[in-house]
Each structure stands twice: as C-alpha cells, then as structure tokens.
Amino acid sequence: xxxFGKVAVILGGNSAEREVSLRxxxxxxxALIAQDIDxxxxxxxxxxxxxxxxxxxxxxxxxxxxxxGEDGTIQGLLEFYGIPYTGSGVKASAICMDKWRSKLxxxxxxxxxxxxxxxxxxxxxxxxxxxxxxxxMVKPSLEGSSIGISKVASEAQLERxxxxxxxxxxxxxxxxxxxxxxxxxxxxxxxxxxxxxLKAANDFYDYNAKYLQNDTQYIVPCGLESEKEACxxxxxxxxxxxxxxHGWGRVDVMQDAKGDFxxxxxxxxxxxxxxxxxxxxxKARGMSFEALVLNILETTL
Numbered sequence: 001x002x003x004f005g006k007v008a009v010i011l012g013g014n015s016a017e018r019e020v021s022l023r024x025x026x027x028x029x030x031a032l033i034a035q036d037i038d039x040x041x042x043x044x045x046x047x048x049x050x051x052x053x054x055x056x057x058x059x060x061x062x063x064x065x066x067x068x069g070e071d072g073t074i075q076g077l078l079e080f081y082g083i084p085y086t087g088s089g090v091k092a093s094a095i096c097m098d099k100w101r102s103k104l105x106x107x108x109x110x111x112x113x114x115x116x117x118x119x120x121x122x123x124x125x126x127x128x129x130x131x132x133x134x135x136x137m138v139k140p141s142l143e144g145s146s147i148g149i150s151k152v153a154s155e156a157q158l159e160r161x162x163x164x165x166x167x168x169x170x171x172x173x174x175x176x177x178x179x180x181x182x183x184x185x186x187x188x189x190x191x192x193x194x195x196x197x198l199k200a201a202n203d204f205y206d207y208n209a210k211y212l213q214n215d216t217q218y219i220v221p222c223g224l225e226s227e228k229e230a231c232x233x234x235x236x237x238x239x240x241x242x243x244x245x246h247g248w249g250r251v252d253v254m255q256d257a258k259g260d261f262x263x264x265x266x267x268x269x270x271x272x273x274x275x276x277x278x279x280x281x282x283k284a285r286g287m288s289f290e291a292l293v294l295n296i297l298e299t300t301l
Contacts, residue, residue, distance in 0.1 A: 001037050004297060005058025008051075008083075010074065012043035015066030016147050016168065024272040025063035031293040032061070044074060052081065059300045060085040061293075062269055066143060070269045071097035084300040088268045092244040096266045100141045100173050102243060106263055109242055111235070113263045114254070115176040122162050125174055129158060132176040138162060140170035151177065178254035178262045183222060185236035185251045186270070186281040188292070189299055192233035193281035195222040218277070220284045232261055239263045247299045250278055 009032065011025025012018055025041060032039040042051045044064060060083050064074060072094035078085045088096070095101050106113045115132050118141065119125045129136055129152070138161040139149040148168040150161035165172045182200075186193035199217035222229060236251035243266055250270040254262045270278045272293075282292040 001035060003301065004037055006055060007032060007037055007039045007297065008042045008055060008057040008060045009039055009063055010042050010044050010048070010060050010069070011063040012045050013064045013066070013069045014045050015064070015068050016143065017065035018045070020271055020273065021063055021065045021069065023274075024065065024276070027272050027274070027289070028061055028063050028293055031290045032297070035290055035294060037294075037297075044069065048074075048077070049081075052083065057083060059083060059297070061297055061300075062086050063272065065269055065271065066147075067097070070267075071142070086296050086300055087247045088245040088249065092246070093268050095243050096245065096249075096268045098141055099139070099265050100171065102266060103263075105242060106239060111239055111242065111263055112261060114178050117174050119162070119172050119174050122159055125158050125162050125172070126155065128174045129155065135177040137175040137177050138165050139173050139175070140165045140168040141173040142170035143168050175264075178256050180254055180256040181223075183232060183253045183255060183261075184277050184281075185233055185253065186278040187237060187240050187245070187249045187251065188278075188282065188295060189248065190237075190246070192237050193278070194220055194284040195224065195229050195232050195236075196220050196277055196281055196284075197222040197224075216275075218280055220280060228259070235261055235263070240266055248278070248296050 009025050009029045011021050013021055029039055029041050040055050060078055062074060062085055070093060072090040075090045075093050100118050103113050103116050117128050135151055135153045138152055148165045150164055152158055152161045162172060182198045183195050185195045197219035201215040232253060236253060239251050240249055245266060245268055250267045252264040254264060272279060279289050279292060
C-alpha cells in the first residue's frame, strides 16, 4: 500500500453532477482508508492547484463527473504537474464527454449506433423528427447522468425538450430512439465486466432512476444467453477502445426487438455511489467495492 504514496480523491467540482461526485468521492475515500492507504479528499471547486501542492500528493483518484472532470480538463492539469491519475487520458476523456463526436467515430468505423444529428434550432429538431419518426431522444451533447435529457413522443413535446437540453449550455444532440432492452457494460483494466440489464419504472433510465429512486431493476446475470452476452461485451470493449479509453469506464447499449445491439455512449468516470453500476458488475464477478477501488488505483502505477 505504501507504493501508492499519498492519494488525492478529487471530487465535487462545479458541474451539474457535483452532488453525485461528492457521493462517489466519499465512497472511494472510505474504501481507500479502510485499506490503510494514505488518502485525502480534495474538492476541485476550491483552489485545486493550491490543495494539490499543499498536500504533496503522489497520485489522484478522479471522482469528478461532468464538465471540468470528465472532459479532459482535470486530466490535462494533472499531466502538466506530473501526477498519475485514474481513468482515461485527455483525448479520450474529451471525446467521450462529447456524445456527438463519439458517435461520429463509431459511425466512421461502422459500429452500430442509432441515427443522430446535432441540432442548432427547433426547426432542425423538427426536420430530424420527420426523418426518423417518434419517439426520439433529445439530450445535451456535453452532459452526463441524464441531465437535460428527454424522450420525445410527439411534435408537441419537441420545444420543451430542446429548451431543457439547450439550457445546460451544451450543444443539443437528437437521437433515434431504440425500442427494446437497455444494458450497460463496465470495463475494468481492458476487460469487460458482467453486463447489467436495466429496467426503469420511468420512461427511460433518467437521473431520478439512476440516483434517487429505489424501484429501478438491475438484472445480473443480465438475462441474455452466454453467447449473446459475450457479443455484447465484445462490442462494448470495441467501442471503448475505439475512443482510446483505458483504465476503467462503462458503455451503455440498447438492444432492439430483432436482438441487435446499438451503442449509446461511453462514460469514462462512472458513478461509484450505492446506486452505481460498475460496483454492481464488479460484485457479480466476486469483487468487493474495496477491491474494485484498489484495482482502479493500481492502474496508475
């Protein structure tokens, strides 16, 4: 454990996902100190550079979510100061934070992802809806945790969905909705964890279903035949690696009525709360939360 030196758990920040980040960071911090690792919590919203210098940290466990933490910003800062950190690098973090650019890469590689477009106005959104039909998803391209996302069932709902996504300050992505089953695949140190099937009581797996409600169903084993789950895991790993990700992360996938899989997005710093998915997948593999945190930290050595 002494090989890790002093570990800064960087949490909080100023993004819309601050509260989730604080919860993730606290859980990670408790797991580290329970294993006799010299750890300290640092809120990136409060003089981050000064705190890093004062604490003389040797490496960082990034527990930030959203803008400023998941988009390459903190990764670039830590690299400048020569501090090893968990998760993907600057380039991969920036690309994965931008759902539109992620999907452009998958499209170029002929990886399956629902039809999509970046919309600048309500008229653009209406035109896309006329092309792909309803329902469709409208979301900020640069947000996580389903913040600002809407499932649109009719033209009457388009304006509200566009405003909700736009007011986050992000560009707006419109995406064809895939009717079917929803899965997520955690990635840990180059290998796919067991897939989890998600069944939300809401219309889709939104912020409330992720963090606040207790009626979301998390199905592990995921319900797929072993060969089909292996295909899902392989696709998720291919999508993850195509964006130059490493360390750990999570890939969200839909399965349509024909059984085909469709890539939705990659999360490079997934949640680590009591509702979070990567810890569930690790547990299904027989790995405790403490062991998971240690495994992720080991990737910085």
